[in-house]
Amino acid sequence: MTAITQEQIRAAIDSCADPDLKQSLxxxxxxxHIAVDAECIDIRLQLGHAxxxxxxxxxxxxxxxxxxLAGGRRIDIVLTQQISAHPGPKKLPGLAGVKNIIAVASGKxxxxxxxxxVNLALALAAEGARVGILDADIYGPSQGMMLGVAEGERPDTAEEKYFKPIIRHGLQxxxxxxxxxxNTPMVWRGPMVSGAMQQLLNQTLWQDLDYLLIDMPPGTGDIQLTLAQRVPVSAAVIVTTPQxxxxxxxxxxxxxxxKVDIPVLGVIENMSVHICSECGHEEALFGADGGERIARQYHTELLGQLPLALSIREQTDAGKPTVVAEPNSPHALRYKAIARRASALLAEKSQQVGNFMPNIAVEHD
Structure with missing residues (x-):
């Protein structure tokens, strides 16, 4: 039987690229783990992103x-994924039940x-992660409606001081x-709003989340500063339009x-083009290539572009966002591509990436 060397197997694996990490496996x-005997080539791979x-x-x-290279041997490849915690740069205490916190923010x-x-969270879940959402927009919360939570539904409590998250579409x-x-307006000053956000975050019994996405209010005010100073945020994503x-x-x-040392994974350009439902013509109503320009200017990445589409609005308003309403639609696939790339970029921050040496055992008869 043809002999197989360690270098041959390593070279074969090195020639295969992870399309989201954009580097070889x-x-x-x-x-x-790699093991070779007379009958089988056994390879175990573990990816660190969703x-x-x-x-x-x-x-x-x-x-x-x-x-x-196999020489008639059976090839047995086991591929799994394990998402690790990537603590923020400030070394704040971690949040119980949560590995990674990603702030989703916009300037306006x-x-x-x-x-x-919500679609990014659902896309991460569809890619195999355990995901939660904290709606930090205290003045104008909208995630309940988008997730289809009925008006008046309240979270259960535990130990008389914790909330249990409401689960919809697999999201906490x-x-x-x-x-x-x-219909009750939140007529609160800044410190009260910041305190409410911290209570929602810390008094919720999050259950073994790989990612907690925080839907930030627009701007750069009290909640953003509180988040940066007191919450172990792993990274942020910026949403904009081309305008x-x-x-x-x-x-x-x-x-x-x-300024607060939170890495920005990239920019998502929303409403990048309008696609005519009758003829399919595409028109950049709010300008073109704005997200790419700002990503280039700040040495970050354009994670993806999303169209201005009636179906996205209708599905989200109905409490069944696009990724679950039409999981194989072009729009849902865009969200999933963005989710995979964001997850991969966060995984690259792990100090262990690239440093693990596999156990290779080669046996010849």
């Missing part, structure tokens, strides 16, 4: 690379941040809208996170 430190939809294609690509209102947040969620009547005024405010948001 070997360089990314994904290989946990991407279950990619697993079949990765396994197939790796199998095709190894088959010419009306750019579709909340719609993007908490929002001020769950605690007050939806110049929105980009100006998005720049302020990026600058704010930079």
């Amino acid at each position: 070997l360089a990314a430190g994904c290989v946990q 991407c279950v939809s990619r697993h079949p294609a990765i396994k197939q690509a790796l199998t095709e690379q190894i088959e010419p 209102g009306g750019v579709g941040k909340s719609t993007t947040t 969620s908490m929002s001020m809208s769950y605690l007050v009547d939806e 110049d005024i929105a980009l100006l405010d998005a720049q302020k948001g990026i600058e704010m996170f930079r």
Whole structure:
């Protein structure tokens, strides 16, 4: 039987790239175990980001690379994913039940941040992660409606001091809208709002979350500062439209996170084009390439572009956002691509990436 060397197998794995990490599986430190005997080539891989939809294609690509070397041996590839905690740079105490906190922010209102947040959360869940949402927009909470939580539904409590998150579409969620009547205005000053946000965050019994997405209010005010100073945020994502005024405010948001040492994973450009429902013609109503320009200016990444689409609005207003309403639609696939890339970028921050040496055992008869 043809002998297989350690270097041949490593070279084959090194030739296969993870499309979301944008580096080889070997360089990314994904290989946990390699063993070869007379009958089988056994490979165990573990990815550190949410991407279950990619697993079949990765396994197939790796199998095709190894088959010419196999010499008739069976190829057994086991691919799993394990999302690690990536603490924020301030080394604040972690939040119980949560590995990673991602702030989804915008410089101004009306750019579709909340719609993007809920679909991004659902996309991460569809890619195999355990995900929660905290609606931190105390004045104008909207996640309850977007998730289809009925008006008047209240979270259960535990130990007379904790809330249990309300679960919809597989997401754990908490929002001020769950605690007050939806017609009750929050006529509060800044410190009260910041205190309410911290209570919602810390007094919710989050259950083993890989990611908690915080739907931030627009701007750079009290809640943003409180979040930066007292919450172990792993990273932030900025949502904008291509419109110049929105980009100006998005720049302020990026600058704010930079000043408080919270890394920005990238920019999501919402409402990038309008697609005519009759003829399919695309028109950039709010300008073109704005998200790409701001990402380039701040040395971050354009995570993706989303169209101005009637279906996205209708589905979200109905409490069944696009990723669950039409999981295989072009719009849902865009959200999933953004989710995979954001998850991969956060995984790259782990100090262990690229440093793990697999256990390789080669046996010859």
